[in-house]
Amino acid sequence: MKKRVFKCFTNYEKEEIWLNQMAAQGWHCVDYFPCRYTFEKGEPGEYTYRIQLLDQVPTHVESxxxxxxxxxxxxxxxxxSMRWVYLRKKTADGPFExxxxxxxxxxxxxxxIYMLLPLGLVNLLFGLGILGRWEPINIFNLGGAVLLAMPMVGYYRRIQALEKEGQIRE
Amino acid sequence: MPLEEQGALTEAVFYILLTLHKPLHGYGIMQGVQELTKDRLTLGPGTLYGALNTLAEKGWIQAFKSKQDSRRKEYIITDLGKSVFQRELKRLEELLTHGKLVNGRKGL
Structure with missing residues (x-):
């Protein structure tokens, strides 16, 4: 049995949590298209899911x-999806990080952050009318800039917390 | 010693250099480290892969050409890597000696 769910995330860690909650209920993600998830019914908790941003697109030799x-x-x-990959491992095979x-x-x-930053900046510049002539539709660029800024601030805080810990622990 | 060459190796790098005293592929390193540390340290695949690339760039490890045509890329430690590893061992020994000294003294 399969089902499709339409949902959008800006923060990949929240997305991971959701995918694992779905997996705990026996719904295992088997496909992703921006904001569209395909799940397959299986054993509850059979898989653990993780999401990673690769250096290169998945078809690149390195990836x-x-x-x-x-x-x-x-x-x-x-x-x-672009450079993002959706990974899973059998939960029985041990923890997956x-x-x-x-x-x-x-x-x-x-x-x-380096991937999101240019996108956010371009949206901000269009949204403020600094790049191109400002039209009411550019309000969406402002919205986009805010949507991109939110996860960036989140990731930045995570980095700061980790770096602080790094001062006392290897 | 230049500043970049001072300081401790990360635990991941230390165990990668240790296990690569014989040729191993990525998954072999993961298993080796898990066995050695009795599951205390599990190297994440992203962490391991990133470290392998960095270490190869630095010339501390290199790709190992095995006789049997293997799909899987194997690595082995280089002479440079060995000297880095030995230096780290010395540093760790010093820490350990001093740490034990404190343990031996009472009422410190």
């Missing part, structure tokens, strides 16, 4: 090598 390495480790990529130390976690947050 392909990484995804192959994940497969060896029992981790399956169920979907991708993509990053196991502070440095790599910070690097991942930074990678996301």
């Amino acid at each position: 392909a090598a990484y995804l192959e390495f994940l497969e060896e480790a029992g981790i399956q990529a169920v979907a991708s 993509i990053f196991s130390d502070r440095e790599s976690r910070i690097a991942h947050y930074r990678r996301i």
